[in-house]
Amino acid sequence: MEGQDLAQAYRLFECIQCGRCTGGCPMSLKTRFNIRRLIYEALVYENIDLQSKEVLWDCSTCATCTLRCPKGLDPTDIVIGMRSILVEGGRIPPTIRDALKSLAIRGNPLTMAKEERADWAEGLGVKEISEGAKVLYFVGCSPSYDPRVQRVAKALVQAFKKADVDFGILGNEEVCCGSEARRVGETGLFEMLQELNLETLEPYPVELMVTTSPHCYNAFQNEYQGLDFKVQHYTQFVAGLIDEGKLPLSKEVKRIVTYQDPCFLGKQNKIFEEPRKILKSIPGLELRELDRSRERSLCCEGGGGRMWAEGTNPEERLAHTRVQEAMDLGAEVLATACPFCLLTLEDAAKTVAGEIEVMDIMELVVEAL
Amino acid sequence: MGPRIGVYVCHCGVNIAATVDVEAVTRFAQGLPSVAIARDYTYMCSDPGQALIKEDIEKFGLTKVVVASCSPMMHEPTFRGTIQEAGLNPYCLEMANIREQCSWVHGEKDKATRKAIQLVAAAVGKAFLLEPLEERRADVTPAALVIGGGIAGMQAALDIAKAGFLVYLVEKEPRLGGHLAQLGKTFPNLESVTPLLSKAIEEVEGHPNIDLLTSAEVVGVEGYIGNFKVKVTDRTTRRELKVGTIVVATGYDLFDAQLKPEYGYGVYEKVITGLEFERLVSSSGPGEGEILVKGKEPQDVVFIQCVGSRDKSVGQEYCSRICCMYTAKQAFLVKEMLPQARVTVLYMDVRAYGKGFEEFYDQVRGEGVIYRRGNPSEIYKKGERLVIRAEDTLLGEPIQLEADLVVLATGITPRRDSLKIANLLKLPRSADGFFMEAHPKLRPVDTVMNGVYLAGCCQGPKDIPDTVAQAKAAAASAMAPLCQGQVKVEAVTSIIDEELCSGCGICAEVCVYDALSLHERKGVMTINEVLCKGCGACAVACPSKAIKLSHFTPTQILAQVDALV
Numbered sequence: 001m002e003g004q005d006l007a008q009a010y011r012l013f014e015c016i017q018c019g020r021c022t023g024g025c026p027m028s029l030k031t032r033f034n035i036r037r038l039i040y041e042a043l044v045y046e047n048i049d050l051q052s053k054e055v056l057w058d059c060s061t062c063a064t065c066t067l068r069c070p071k072g073l074d075p076t077d078i079v080i081g082m083r084s085i086l087v088e089g090g091r092i093p094p095t096i097r098d099a100l101k102s103l104a105i106r107g108n109p110l111t112m113a114k115e116e117r118a119d120w121a122e123g124l125g126v127k128e129i130s131e132g133a134k135v136l137y138f139v140g141c142s143p144s145y146d147p148r149v150q151r152v153a154k155a156l157v158q159a160f161k162k163a164d165v166d167f168g169i170l171g172n173e174e175v176c177c178g179s180e181a182r183r184v185g186e187t188g189l190f191e192m193l194q195e196l197n198l199e200t201l202e203p204y205p206v207e208l209m210v211t212t213s214p215h216c217y218n219a220f221q222n223e224y225q226g227l228d229f230k231v232q233h234y235t236q237f238v239a240g241l242i243d244e245g246k247l248p249l250s251k252e253v254k255r256i257v258t259y260q261d262p263c264f265l266g267k268q269n270k271i272f273e274e275p276r277k278i279l280k281s282i283p284g285l286e287l288r289e290l291d292r293s294r295e296r297s298l299c300c301e302g303g304g305g306r307m308w309a310e311g312t313n314p315e316e317r318l319a320h321t322r323v324q325e326a327m328d329l330g331a332e333v334l335a336t337a338c339p340f341c342l343l344t345l346e347d348a349a350k351t352v353a354g355e356i357e358v359m360d361i362m363e364l365v366v367e368a369l
Numbered sequence: 370m371g372p373r374i375g376v377y378v379c380h381c382g383v384n385i386a387a388t389v390d391v392e393a394v395t396r397f398a399q400g401l402p403s404v405a406i407a408r409d410y411t412y413m414c415s416d417p418g419q420a421l422i423k424e425d426i427e428k429f430g431l432t433k434v435v436v437a438s439c440s441p442m443m444h445e446p447t448f449r450g451t452i453q454e455a456g457l458n459p460y461c462l463e464m465a466n467i468r469e470q471c472s473w474v475h476g477e478k479d480k481a482t483r484k485a486i487q488l489v490a491a492a493v494g495k496a497f498l499l500e501p502l503e504e505r506r507a508d509v510t511p512a513a514l515v516i517g518g519g520i521a522g523m524q525a526a527l528d529i530a531k532a533g534f535l536v537y538l539v540e541k542e543p544r545l546g547g548h549l550a551q552l553g554k555t556f557p558n559l560e561s562v563t564p565l566l567s568k569a570i571e572e573v574e575g576h577p578n579i580d581l582l583t584s585a586e587v588v589g590v591e592g593y594i595g596n597f598k599v600k601v602t603d604r605t606t607r608r609e610l611k612v613g614t615i616v617v618a619t620g621y622d623l624f625d626a627q628l629k630p631e632y633g634y635g636v637y638e639k640v641i642t643g644l645e646f647e648r649l650v651s652s653s654g655p656g657e658g659e660i661l662v663k664g665k666e667p668q669d670v671v672f673i674q675c676v677g678s679r680d681k682s683v684g685q686e687y688c689s690r691i692c693c694m695y696t697a698k699q700a701f702l703v704k705e706m707l708p709q710a711r712v713t714v715l716y717m718d719v720r721a722y723g724k725g726f727e728e729f730y731d732q733v734r735g736e737g738v739i740y741r742r743g744n745p746s747e748i749y750k751k752g753e754r755l756v757i758r759a760e761d762t763l764l765g766e767p768i769q770l771e772a773d774l775v776v777l778a779t780g781i782t783p784r785r786d787s788l789k790i791a792n793l794l795k796l797p798r799s800a801d802g803f804f805m806e807a808h809p810k811l812r813p814v815d816t817v818m819n820g821v822y823l824a825g826c827c828q829g830p831k832d833i834p835d836t837v838a839q840a841k842a843a844a845a846s847a848m849a850p851l852c853q854g855q856v857k858v859e860a861v862t863s864i865i866d867e868e869l870c871s872g873c874g875i876c877a878e879v880c881v882y883d884a885l886s887l888h889e890r891k892g893v894m895t896i897n898e899v900l901c902k903g904c905g906a907c908a909v910a911c912p913s914k915a916i917k918l919s920h921f922t923p924t925q926i927l928a929q930v931d932a933l934v
């Protein structure tokens with residue numbers, strides 16, 4: 001696809017070059033990536049030379065741009081479209097290529113064995129969905145394999161049990177939702193993973209799917225075609241349990257906490273209240289809001305394949321800025337509700353002077369059980 | 370019993386009171402001879418302020434009132450009304466301007482206070498001698514003249530005619546319609562202009578109250594609101610029309626693109642203006658509904674906005690308002706007729722300010738018209754094609770675009786012959802050369818000439834909806850005096866002392882309102898009190914001191930001076 005095709009496919013003609021996309025883009029704070037200009041170049045150059053645009057891999061697909069565009073364009077999707085041109089031409093950072101290869105072969109980007117996907121749940125007494133359950137807990141890749149994020153999955157299981165939720169997991173049958181594959185421009189692979197998941201799910205009479213990650217939630221909720229059950233991010237589900245009195249939070253957690261809105265949960269799906277509701281239900285916990293929060297939350301740079309590629313300015317990290325902001329607020333805990341945020345922020349927390357703990361909301365919840 | 374004067378000193382909030390010791394001024398006024406009462410108050414112009422004056426007139430039997438406050442430009446009409454309501458003649462008011470001429474321009478409080486005291490003393494001195502004047506009225510000829518038969522003039526004429534008044538519509542050209550007759554489809558809804566225009570023309574031509582004079586021109590105007598005498602000629606005849614009010618709707622001209630030689634207009638056939646484009650795409654045009662340039666369909670069409678607008682180098686400082694949208698319309702038409710053509714608009718800003726405009730601009734881009742920011746600097750030839758050189762300011766790079774057709778969005782200018790009408794009607798023009806409205810916000814269709822109103826592009830660039838709206842407003846204003854049947858005439862006029870006048874006529878030369886003429890039999894000058902605006906120019910010019918101005922008589926002025934020195 002060349003400039004004019006891109007223009008047709010993504011309605012680039014309609015762009016008025018106002019620059020709100022670039023003005024709000026977290027990457028423009030630290031790299032030369034300028035989506036407004038890329039759109040214009042695609043529109044006016046005979047042939048736009050995308051191959052040389054290494055900056056295209058900077059985008060975290062946080063979708064701030066899409067949220068801000070006054071003309072209803074979707075610059076996030078335009079980046080994805082441009083990336084797919086690069087992918088087709090074989091111009092792709094090696095680390096992303098390895099992740100995609102692993103996705104194709106093993107169903108996860110982390111080069112981990114398929115058969116080990118459910119190892120984290122050993123000894124927790126978690127049912128497989130094939131044994132029958134109304135609620136399907138879709139764990140996701142990093143919660144399945146990454147030791148740090150496994151703690152979040154375990155916390156969720158503990159809470160589900162406490163609340164007597166009839167749930168099961170797909171176990172080793174689960175494969176990646178494909179969200180990241182789509183975002184690095186590998187649309188074919190996304191479709192393959194979607195098909196695999198749909199096939200696996202087909203026989204089970206599930207009523208509700210709950211995900212750990214906002215990225216999985218977004219893919220199932222907004223991108224999958226043909227799901228016949230409801231999808232929720234865990235913050236929605238857990239907030240419901242608390243509301244219905246099924247999850248009594250009785251122990252005091254005397255900590256000052258602030259909350260990072262994950263882009264895929266907040267900006268992209270407008271889930272702002274539920275996470276806050278959970279935090280506020282924890283006795284003793286003091287919630288302090290970051291200045292840039294909700295729609296203005298600062299992206300942690302973990303999405304859009306950025307877990308596998310550093311981008312053009314690895315020295316400067318927005319996660320670092322974010323941790324600093326949390327500390328300036330006097331927070332003891334920077335809480336979030338997304339595996340990518342958890343990992344990037346925790347990484348950044350190691351490099352700042354002073355003490356701050358990065359936790360998932362669920363880890364605070366189980367402290368209160 | 371001598372006059373009984375009331376003096377009212379206004380604080381104007383802190384505007385006056387912060388700089389002038391208003392209480393001291395009031396105490397001083399109270400001590401002046403003939404002053405029955407002096408007061409100060411926060412806002413004299415407010416309802417309670419005015420009520421105070423009215424009560425005092427009653428209670429103290431005041432015969433004259435002095436208000437020391439702002440400029441009479443601001444509130445003289447207000448306070449004249451106030452005292453009139455309390456039964457005094459409105460001309461028994463004198464104002465002392467202690468704001469613009471004192472508190473706003475001075476800093477030291479005691480000096481400012483002293484000056485305010487003097488100003489009040491002068492005003493009281495004059496008030497002592499003020500005489501009641503009679504406000505007169507003149508009958509109105511129940512007919513109107515509309516000059517110009519474009520859409521503005523036609524609309525104004527129709528509205529006045531429909532209200533039951535006779536309208537003379539004078540159009541210079543053999544046919545009605547003005548520029549509209551040269552347009553095809555219109556922004557922002559691509560409606561064809563022909564049916565709209567034919568309907569208006571039919572209505573005008575068929576209306577019993579409209580006397581249509583085509584191929585005709587106004588050559589002389591005399592008189593005043595309510596009673597204008599207008600001379601009109603066409604090829605053969607000369608007529609004199611009597612009308613009460615006049616609507617000017619003489620429209621516009623287009624900027625001459627040759628004044629920007631860098632664009633090669635007039636040199637390259639493939640460089641045309643927006644108005645020429647309208648003909649190019651019309652079904653009666655050279656391609657009979659197809660766009661053909663030298664017999665071929667163009668592959669690349671480039672539109673250039675702001676040619677002769679927002680450009681001090683050619684003396685056109687203003688924005689022509691309609692070119693952004695007519696360019697969008699024309700670019701859309703090219704895309705519609707030649708979907709394969711590449712259509713580029715080169716712009717500085719896109720001003721899509723009107724109802725439905727931004728939406729239309731969205732639609733046009735949605736069709737694939739490419740908008741590039743940067744106004745070109747020159748055009749040259751390359752074989753059969755043209756090359757446009759510009760900077761794409763969004764890329765920050767110089768560019769060269771090739772094209773088979775370049776359309777210049779030439780701006781709207783005042784008519785080149787507008788000075789003629791300006792002189793005939795004594796209409797001022799604003800810096801941009803268009804006829805000037807009496808007030809940019811509050812009197813947008815009036816002129817400083819009572820009884821003369823403006824409609825359409827003669828007042829400034831406008832699209833059709835704004836032109837029609839303004840025409841309807843001008844018609845309504847022009848009808849008001851016709852409906853009333855009488856107009857109020859300025860009471861302050863010159864008075865000629867026939868004993869002293871030698872009939873030299875020097876006064877008539879200085880009078881811009883043509884209010885003075887020689888009385889044939891008596892051999893002295895006479896004044897037309899309806900035409901006279903009371904400016905006083907003649908009184909100053911008269912070598913025989915035969916003219917004085919009522920309300921500003923020498924004794925009144927000298928009394929003021931006496932009080933000051």
Ligand SMILES: Cc1cc2nc3c(=O)[nH]c(=O)nc-3n(C[C@H](O)[C@H](O)[C@H](O)COP(=O)(O)OP(=O)(O)OC[C@H]3O[C@@H](n4cnc5c(N)ncnc54)[C@H](O)[C@@H]3O)c2cc1C
Pocket residue numbers: 516517518519520521522539540541542545546547548549552554555556557585586587618619620621622623643644645647691695698784790824825826827831832833834836
């Ligand atoms: C290329 C182009 C495209 C346009 N497209 C659109 C569009 O799509 N939509 C839109 O809303 N607007 C459009 N316009 C604007 C539109 O032309 C004007 O809004 C409209 O014509 C203004 O009407 P008017 O009556 O004020 O002036 P005019 O149309 O200029 O009419 C003035 C009339 O007065 C006559 N006249 C002048 N002097 C005298 C005199 N001394 N005595 C007697 N008669 C006199 C003239 O002969 C003329 O008939 C376009 C303009 C241009 C140049």
Ligand code: SF4
Pocket residue numbers: 021024025026027035058059060061062063064065066075076079
């Ligand atoms: S999705 Fe986020 S990172 Fe990507 S271009 Fe938009 S704002 Fe920038």
Ligand code: SF4
Pocket residue numbers: 014015016017018019020021022036039065068069070071072073075
């Ligand atoms: S925000 Fe939308 S319209 Fe504005 S420059 Fe970006 S894509 Fe274009």
